[in-house]
């Protein structure tokens with residue numbers, strides 16, 4: 127490097143390589159994590175352009191548990207209607223437990239947990255978190271009611287409760303099925319909205335995956351809940367859980383494959399470091415669990431082991447994607463390189479036509495299409511390790 | 512509320528529901544006349560009572576704030592480049608190198624080259640911090656090179672399509688009558704969603720160690736909402752000694768910026784360009800835009816930001832499809848066994 131491009135790679139927070147800018151020429155912004163020749167680009171002393179989300183492990187846990195709860199509610203309602211007692215009970219309990227834990231994780235991650243309630247002062251379709259809060263506030267009570275009904279049944283409360291408490295117990299029991307079905311109808315939204323939650327950000331890896339992320343998350347939710355059903359239910363009752371799990375694995379793996387193709391450079395963080403490890407583990411666990419679900423369907427032990435692999439695989443997927451996104455925001459490469467390439471290829475983004483309130487079509491929509499197709503075209507030949 | 516998530520907007524305050532709002536206010540930051548005095552950083556901290564968040568030398572020229580954040584609402588960037596000063600002919604390039612400082616400095620450097628680093632009060636021979644070193648700059652070359660110093664005061668862009676505002680689940684972030692974007696600190700619950708949503712890395716959640724005031728909630732430039740309501744100029748613009756930071760009605764600022772860029776081009780500063788002034792760009796244009804002398808990424812700006820909400824309608828559609836697929840899959844897994 128010339129005197130000008132001196133490296134200042136010594137900041138306490140390991141911001142790598144650096145370069146003010148030199149002569150309009152882009153310089154390498156690589157670092158020890160790169161496995162492909164780093165794209166040349168200019169940045170401000172190698173500092174991130176974006177801020178990574180301030181979220182901790184609570185949030186990927188929340189994504190995972192939400193999916194687990196959603197799939198469990200679907201299984202619970204189905205098992206209820208088709209009379210699979212040994213699947214219904216654990217599924218209903220799992221749904222309540224998982225949604226409660228995910229709610230706790232969400233609140234815990236707030237900067238001001240005491241103000242959680244402020245989420246309910248508006249309903250904003252432009253805010254996936256607001257939409258999600260409302261989805262959860264419909265789903266949560268329904269799943270809770272189904273779980274309570276299950277509890278009443280499990281402990282046979284109507285037999286030993288004192289007389290005046292028997293009526294509420296019976297009411298609870300009776301509301302189990304409608305509440306369970308209600309929860310199951312909302313559940314798919316619980317599982318897929320979280321994909322929009324993380325994709326509706328400037329975080330390169332999360333946003334670049336926005337087309338396939340909902341399918342990936344739905345698949346992951348199905349695999350996790352199916353896996354849990356396989357652990358808990360008898361092999362005769364576990365059939366639907368197994369089928370849901372296998373379908374989920376296929377959807378998860380397929381969506382992930384497509385996603386990586388369309389993401390371009392932003393896919394890279396999913397192959398490096400901790401997120402890379404998690405994503406590889408997720409894939410292995412999914413494959414093992416999926417195959418085990420089929421071949422081990424007559425063995426209780428094999429089913430349970432496969433189920434556990436699927437639950438773990440789903441958790442790895444969520445944590446892997448979460449941390450890959452965090453990494454993509456911390457490295458200016460993932461922000462600058464794709465944007466610079468876009469500008470160099472087709473000029474800066476310009477949307478023609480003054481839009482007025484409520485018009486979604488017209489030239490603006492055309493421009494939107496234009497940028498999107500270019501993005502995916504570039505994605506296919508970007509280096510992916 | 513409007514569903515307009517992308518594209519140019521005629522009147523952003525009206526779109527947000529204000530009736531007969533005042534003209535949209537903004538900043539035009541002309542970096543070509545920034546002298547890096549950081550008066551804006553100081554004035555902002557003082558007026559807005561923003562807590563101290565580290566008094567650091569970062570090893571990047573004279574920058575000691577690094578980036579915008581919860582407790583840095585104006586950030587002055589410093590970039591040292593081997594490029595000619597625009598529109599001037601300093602006559603340095605190609606001139607022979609040799610002693611050019613005072614005798615005293617030369618003696619110190621001579622001493623230092625013998626190994627007595629104490630003479631320079633520094634011992635940074637190992638890493639280059641962009642600080643005084645023990646070797647003369649350009650000692651390896653036989654002729655002098657060009658040099659220029661870029662300085663730019665960064666701030667929240669007050670985007671026309673502000674992702675931070677659109678994703679905020681509490682309505683804490685809102686559009687003011689002046690078209691600016693402001694956090695209501697008594698409503699924010701610190702969910703942190705605005706942080707990864709901003710395409711410029713502006714807004715952040717304040718952490719406890721930077722002062723307990725508003726710890727845990729999202730913070731950023733308010734374009735001095737309180738001063739605007741009293742018909743006053745924001746603190747940074749008021750303090751700027753060169754009028755590098757200009758405050759005013761956005762339309763007028765855009766005209767002024769256009770003239771300035773033409774003037775610079777006429778004077779031979781051909782690399783002068785406007786950044787984020789265009790209503791048709793990926794964020795619908797900014798309330799705070801810039802005149803730059805190099806590519807945006809040189810200053811730490813994204814070269815072609817596009818607001819994430821452009822894709823939101825398509826994301827919701829796909830999430831709906833995925834949900835339907837999950838429901839269908841679940842039904843099928845129960846029917847499958849019967850068949």
Ligand code: SF4
Nearest residue numbers: 667668669670675709
């Ligand atoms: S620059 Fe970032 S914080 Fe400022 S208005 Fe735009 S999105 Fe919000």
